[in-house]
Amino acid sequence: MAQTEWEYSDIIPEINVLAEKMTENSKIDIDLYSKYDVKRGLRDIDGKGVLTGLTDISTIKQNELIDGKLVPCDGVLSYRGYNVNDIVNGIMKDNRFGFEEVVYLLLFGEMPTVEELKSFKELLVRYRTLPQNFVRDVILKAPSHDMMNTIARSVLTLFCYDKNANDISINNVLRQCVQLISVFPLLSVYGYHAYNHYLNDKSLYIHYAEPQMSTAEVILSLLRPDRKYTELEAKVLDMALILHMEHGGGNNSTFTTHVVTSSGTDTYSAISAALASLKGPKHGGANVKVFEMFEDLKKNVTDRKDDEAIAAYLEKLLDHEAFDRKGLIYGMGHAVYTISDPRQKILKGAVQTLAHVEGYSEDFDLYERVERLAPIVIGRKRKIYKGVASNVDFYSGLLYSMLDIPCELYTPLFATARIAGWSAHRLEELINAGKIIRPAYMSISTPKEYTPLAER
Numbered sequence: 421m422a423q424t425e426w427e428y429s430d431i432i433p434e435i436n437v438l439a440e441k442m443t444e445n446s447k448i449d450i451d452l453y454s455k456y457d458v459k460r461g462l463r464d465i466d467g468k469g470v471l472t473g474l475t476d477i478s479t480i481k482q483n484e485l486i487d488g489k490l491v492p493c494d495g496v497l498s499y500r501g502y503n504v505n506d507i508v509n510g511i512m513k514d515n516r517f518g519f520e521e522v523v524y525l526l527l528f529g530e531m532p533t534v535e536e537l538k539s540f541k542e543l544l545v546r547y548r549t550l551p552q553n554f555v556r557d558v559i560l561k562a563p564s565h566d567m568m569n570t571i572a573r574s575v576l577t578l579f580c581y582d583k584n585a586n587d588i589s590i591n592n593v594l595r596q597c598v599q600l601i602s603v604f605p606l607l608s609v610y611g612y613h614a615y616n617h618y619l620n621d622k623s624l625y626i627h628y629a630e631p632q633m634s635t636a637e638v639i640l641s642l643l644r645p646d647r648k649y650t651e652l653e654a655k656v657l658d659m660a661l662i663l664h665m666e667h668g669g670g671n672n673s674t675f676t677t678h679v680v681t682s683s684g685t686d687t688y689s690a691i692s693a694a695l696a697s698l699k700g701p702k703h704g705g706a707n708v709k710v711f712e713m714f715e716d717l718k719k720n721v722t723d724r725k726d727d728e729a730i731a732a733y734l735e736k737l738l739d740h741e742a743f744d745r746k747g748l749i750y751g752m753g754h755a756v757y758t759i760s761d762p763r764q765k766i767l768k769g770a771v772q773t774l775a776h777v778e779g780y781s782e783d784f785d786l787y788e789r790v791e792r793l794a795p796i797v798i799g800r801k802r803k804i805y806k807g808v809a810s811n812v813d814f815y816s817g818l819l820y821s822m823l824d825i826p827c828e829l830y831t832p833l834f835a836t837a838r839i840a841g842w843s844a845h846r847l848e849e850l851i852n853a854g855k856i857i858r859p860a861y862m863s864i865s866t867p868k869e870y871t872p873l874a875e876r
Contacts, residue, residue: 448864452864456862458862462670462859463755467755469670469755469756472670472675472857472859473669473678473857474669474852475668475669475845475848476500476529476848477499477500477526477666477668477669477841477844477845477848478497478498478499478500478526478666478667478668478669478841479496479497479498479501479668480495480496480497480667480668480756480757481493481495481496481497481498482495482496482756482757482758482759483758492758492759493759494759494760494762495754495756495757495758495759495760495761495762496762497667497762497763499522499525499526499666500525500526500529500530502525502531504662504663504762504763504766505762505766507522507525507662508659508662508663508766511658511659511662512655512659515655517634517635517636517637517654517655517658518658518659518662519634519635519636519658519661519662519665519837520537520540520541520544520634520635521537522662522665522840523540523544523601523665523840524536524537524540526665526666526840526841526843526844527594527597527598527840527843527844527847543598544598544601544602544635545602545631547598547599547602547603548602548603548605548606548629548638549603550603550606550607551578551581554574554577554578554581555610555626558573558574558577559574559607559610559611559614560610560614560618563611563614563615563617563618563619564611564615565615565619565828566699566828567608567611567612567615567828567829567831567832568695568696568698568699568704568705568831568832568835569699570607570611570614570615571604571607571608571611571695571832571835572692572695572696572699574607574611575600575607575688575691575692575695576688576689576692578600578603578688579686579688579689582596582688585686585687585688586686588684588685588686588687588850590847590850590851593687593846593847593850594847596687596688597687597839597843597846597847598843600687600691600839600843601839601840601843604835604836604839605629605635605638605639605642605836606629606638606642608639608829608832608833608835608836609639609642609643609829610626610642611832612643612826612828612829612832613625613626615828616826623645625645627641627642627647629641629642634654634658635658635661635836636654636655636657636658636661637649637654639657639833639836640653640654640657640823643825643829644824652773652774652777653774653823656770656771656773656774656819656823657819657823659766659767659770660767660770660816660819660833660837661833661836661837662837663763663766663767663812663837664763664812664816664833664834664837664838665837665838665840665841666838666840666841666844667763667841668756669845670756671703672697672698672700672702672703673694673695673697673698673703673704673838673842674694674838674841674842674845676693676694676696676697677690677691677693677694677842677845677846677849678845678846678849678857679857680693680694681845681846681849681850682849682853682854682855682856682857683856684856687846690842690846691839691842691843691846694838694842695835698831698834698835698838699831704831704834704835704838705831706750706751706811706813707751707813707816707817707820707830707831707834708817708827708830708831709744709748709750709751709813710750710751710813710814710816710817711817711818711820711821711827711830712743712744712827713737713743713744713749713750713751714786714787714790714817714818716742716743717730717733717743717786717790718786720733720742721733724782724785724786724789725785725789727789727793730786730789730790730793731793731796731797734749734790734793734794734797735797735801737749738797738798738801738802739801749790749794749797749798750813751810751811751813751814751815751817752791752794752795752798752808752809752810752811752814753798753808753809753811754809754811757809757811758809759809760809761809761810761811761812763811763812764809764810764811764812764814764815767812767815767816767819768815770819771784771815771818771819771822772784774819774822774823775818775822778822780818780822783818784818787814787815787818791810791814794808794810795808795809816830816834817830820833
């Protein structure tokens with residue numbers, strides 16, 4: 421069998437010794453952060469983000485001004501001024517797919533007309549193709565067990581096929597962004613098929629996207645061996661993509677896009693940096709953690725309707741005694757929203773409908789129980805300064821599992837949606853180009869006398 425791992429990927433004793441020394445010499449006194457008023461994570465003590473920029477792409481509302489005081493309210497998310505709830509409801513009322521329309525809205529700042537939308541969809545289809553032999557030479561070679569790394573590698577390699585790769589004029593960057601939005605479903609699904617074939621010894625399927633398909637339909641068609649899917653499945657996935665495609669300039673991956681773009685670098689580097697950020701379990705990788713947490717819960721709680729047993733398991737999570745022992749109930753809480761995550765409220769209804777049709781009602785009931793019990797357990801076990809509600813990641817893993825989407829593609833699907841938001845923010849940063857983003861870090865080092873090597 422061919423060697424697929426790097427020869428030096430194991431941790432040897434010498435590394436363990438050096439890591440211990442490095443850790444000891446790199447620790448910073450926690451009290452110094454308060455002493456120097458450092459905004460850890462660029463957030464105030466009350467959790468409010470430090471203002472670092474302006475954006476016209478989306479708005480997040482979590483408070484209302486009442487009698488001169490900010491009072492938490494149900495969360496509201498708007499794209500270019502349009503409430504995302506109204507956008508989704510309008511698309512559902514017309515019984516159509518809406519992802520492409522919302523991409524147009526994010527990029528160009530206004531809702532398209534019928535003709536503009538038709539022309540934009542045709543442009544996306546025209547760009548939904550990869551360079552000749554790219555799948556064979558890039559995606560199928562050196563497959564990875566992590567699809568986010570596969571996509572990032574593919575994006576960086578596409579740089580080599582672009583004769584104007586370093587041109588950051590608005591026209592050229594827009595062209596690059598539209599192309600990337602078009603091919604992300606291909607990069608994600610083909611990357612998974614390569615992994616599943618070469619590392620799991622399963623059959624290899626490389627289907628081509630049909631021009632009449634929406635983005636959601638393309639994903640399901642490329643993923644499934646028989647290419648079949650129901651209209652409900654595709655439209656629920658379409659909704660999920662819309663809800664994941666943008667969330668303000670302050671989330672980690674979008675802020676990364678702004679930071680890297682401000683340096684003047686190329687589109688492929690900026691988007692690959694955003695992908696690296698989204699991969700993290702504290703960001704886009706959280707939906708995978710939610711799904712894995714529930715699988716562990718099912719193994720450890722016999723009666724899924726026993727609230728006391730479920731609450732006991734949740735307490736073990738917080739006490740670092742269950743699942744990954746990180747002390748977290750994944751899918752609960754949000755850096756911004758206090759009372760509710762508007763995306764979760766919309767997605768939950770769609771997931772409930774699909775669960776009833778697909779025969780997952782018992783699973784949905786379990787998720788609802790955890791959603792109800794978790795804030796109670798967290799309130800009892802933790803000292804928190806704001807409320808805790810489920811976020812958009814909470815139900816998205818269940819949705820993807822009902823769609824027979826493998827766990828390895830959960831975060832890549834997030835990226836397939838969020839590339840639209842990243843693209844809009846990259847263009848916004850370039851259009852309003854100012855200084856390179858460079859926050860301050862205070863050094864706490866003390867002067868030391870140099871000692872010659874022979875005397876140490």
